[in-house]
Amino acid sequence: MTQEYSIFWFKRDLRIQDNPALINAIKHGLKVIPIYIFEPDLINDNHYANRHFLFVKQSLENINKQIKSWNSFIYVFHDDALAVFKSISAKLAIKYVFSTEETGIKKTFDRDILVKKFLKKSNVKWIETQNNGVTRGIKNRDDWMQNWYNYMTSNILNINIEKSVSPFIKKTEFPTFENLGYPYIKEENNFQKGGETLAHNILDDFISNRHVNYNHHISKPAESRTSCSRLSPYIAWGNISIRQVFHATQIAKKNGGNKRAISSFSSRLRWHCHFIQKFENECRIEYEPVNKAFNNIQYTHNEDHQIAWETGKTGYPLIDACMRCLNQTGYINFRMRAMLLSFYTHNLLMEWKNASPHLARQFLDFEPGIHFPQIQMQAGLTGINTLRVYNPIKQAKDQDPKGLFIKKWIPELKDVPEEYIHEPHKMPPLEEAFLGLSFSKTYPKPIVNIKETSRISKNRIWEIRNSIQAKKESLKVLEKHVIPNIKRNS
């Protein structure tokens, strides 16, 4: 009789421990072919960049290291998913495919439909397992919160690699890292490195030391880099599960961790899933506002402003410092992300859709299910959340009072005196010359008048928000996405 196999398709769940889909594959008893597919369609998508695939590569290398004692490795492909499944099934008899549910962009949704069709035709059963308590196909959020807590407090599913026999197939002719090579992934050093082992080290460090200033520093662009957990890329690419992180918070609370800080942090774990659930329920928001009434906003587009925003040359020092820092390191904290988006839509008056690809490419933690709903929330397009238009000068004075973060990321401004650092264009030319400075030759003056553009933006949003259509749409948004008894701004 022909030997039958299962395939385990690693997607955004790049870990061995607490991976329910992997446990499911192992439980089914057939030898498992573990695969990862680098898809040209995603590599070329304008939401993705080299940094993401480098993180994936590092994550896969870490899994390979862990399963070395099993004498196994992950098979890696560089092709369309459909072509990969066709080629594997042409060589081996496949009975099952296992994977974790993916709440991705339209491209991955459409690819899954094609793969599903092919597998069905080939009599292969594709078994998907829920991801981090996000539930497919629910109509409202009535029981969501309770179900989420039930899941997060349930047991973590560990595999004892040392004490178990490899569930994976030993040798195939399929490519591995050793024999494929990755000419299309460039090595870069500025970013957080991927991998399950590192994810746990970072979690431990946060829980035992760094969390104490979590609330204090959460909005500050410099301090938040160490006081926030920095787990986002590890969670987004599945190096660690939300359940593992949640369990760590519960233990920390019992063991004398700062309760307020840990509670704020763990509510964000719930927000993570809550946002992804929104996108899972309504993936059209990749393309249109969640509140359809806002489809009617007339945006402008100015390519010079787009370039200035993307490269950190708007003349607003905190905006530029945040963008340059994000471009170079793949990370900026929540408040500054919100401010960058606010500046784009409320001050440059340009459409959120054109801000999304650049930010997604820069965020190492690009997670479609958080990205699109957050962008729309910050752009004021939900009709139900507080409208926040951030003033980048006030934010700079509040969050970077001495301008240290600004000076770090904008070397042109490093010698500007503190009193002018938030608005360098206000420094009289004579004073600039007197101090031997010449930043005004290289650093631009503000490209827009934020007072004026904020007013235009607020007026046009409120005009739509007060319309009958927007109110009707808001009711639908509330019904579909809002968890009963929970704060409106999540």
Ligand SMILES: Cc1cc2nc3c(=O)[nH]c(=O)nc-3n(C[C@H](O)[C@H](O)[C@H](O)COP(=O)(O)OP(=O)(O)OC[C@H]3O[C@@H](n4cnc5c(N)ncnc54)[C@H](O)[C@@H]3O)c2cc1C
């Ligand atoms: C416009 C915009 C786009 C964003 N895009 C992404 C994205 O693509 N991927 C992403 O992970 N986060 C995104 N966020 C949310 C947030 O900024 C990041 O999760 C956070 O800054 C990551 O840093 P951290 O891991 O140190 O967070 P911590 O504060 O330590 O929080 C722990 C975890 O909770 C989750 N979390 C924290 N804040 C939020 C939030 N406001 N909403 C949902 N989940 C949250 C993340 O998984 C995070 O890793 C976006 C925010 C905005 C305003």
